[in-house]
Amino acid sequence: MDFFGTILFPFKWLVSWIMVLFHDLFTFLGMNPASGIAWTLSIIGLVLVIRAALIPVFVKQIKAQRGMQALQPDMKKLQTKYKGKTDQLSRQAMAQEQMALYKEHGTNPFSACLPMLIQMPFFFSLFQVLSGVSHANATNTGIGALSHAQVRQFDEATIFGAPLSSAFLPSMQGGDLKTSVAILSIFMILAMIASQFITQKQIMSKNMSEDAMASPFMKQQKMMLYVLPLVFGIGGINFPIGVLIYWTTTNVWTMGQQFFVIRRMPTPGSPAYKEYQARRVAKGLPLLGVTKKAIDPVVEEVPEPKGQRVQPQRKNRKKK
Template structure:
């Protein structure tokens, strides 16, 4: 086991434990254990648990984004002050004044990325679990908290004729491949579109007019197009189950953004509940 696998091991176990918990609960109320919709709902349940746990982090992200945008005019003045000064002392002084600005406003450039960073290991863990289903089944082994029987059930499960562990590049073959191709493309489009729309809403909301030309806003606009592109291209190698996970989490973000961000006026201070 390499270093990366050692780091990911507890996340794989946690992901599989949550999925198995939802799967067992759904089968208890009468859903078929090997049915694709049972496992799909288990994946959606995984999203609900992770995103509910991240609500406090998200509220702090709202505050951080608001503060970062409101301090952009001050940052621009600071950049104009040191424009053309490339000596070491000036660069150090600018960096120090920049840090003082961040401290004064109670934010930093990286706080807005925290929810995405926290979700990343769970995303990779789910990817590893679903990608290892076929191998675990062939070797007669379980996978994380999933028993061999549950691995076999997941491997046999499908929705709309597309196996949940199949990818656009490695589908089910024959008619199954057609179903995988169609569902993968639909899910990739839904995943990238929901991410783009949400990021565009976040970018447009509560942005001072004099901050639109700042380096921070240019970086945010670049991410607006870069992130959907990265996930869109990478999606061709994501199992159907991973596409379901990321599309669901993007839809959660859209709804969460509506209820939190869009219910505040542009001049309203950050949510007190995020303290």
């Protein structure tokens, strides 16, 4: 076993064990254990378990992203301060001040990528499990928590006529590419790309403040908006159908999760935040961050006069 396989070994057992638990549940409910529907739902169940477990990490990611947006004005001043200074001392000083800004705002650049980094071992483990199904079936062995009987069931399971363990490019290179595999692979890849693009697009167009939109960090985000879906789309032709189902399902979860956050917990200063405040006003609720005293107009009470005082009139003096 190589170094990469050694690292992924416990994740392969965990991924396959969760799939087996869901498969046993659906079999208990009356589904055919060899059907592609039962195994597809087991993969979707795996996604739900992993993403539900990552909700606390996602909350931390939101705080980190907002902290990164909040420090953009200070970061811009810092970059202006050290603009054109390429000596080592200036670089060290700039790095120290950047770390101080991250500490002050309680964030760091890596927190925003934490959920994706945590998911990657599970993704690669599922890839290895599903890619090794055919070999394990041929050698009468199991994979992780999957017994040989379950491996055989999965290897023979199909969804819309396409085997869950088949992949577009390997099948084409082997000369046994089925039309169902090609159509379902292309459909799942397009769904995966579209869901990821929509998720990132709605964050950038609705849930970022004006300062964040004008920052250099935003330029990188715009580039990644088009690059990442393209990378995953090209890589998707190597993924088995089961992996494409996993990745598309987790993208749909992320899209729905971001929609909820943008609508209910928008970033202050963003267009979504202004829409959220407008909805609160329409419902008769006070604006967030504004006290009632600041909303209500200040009216000074002037005591009513008890009676009108008659001012004495000056008599004109007679001309002499």
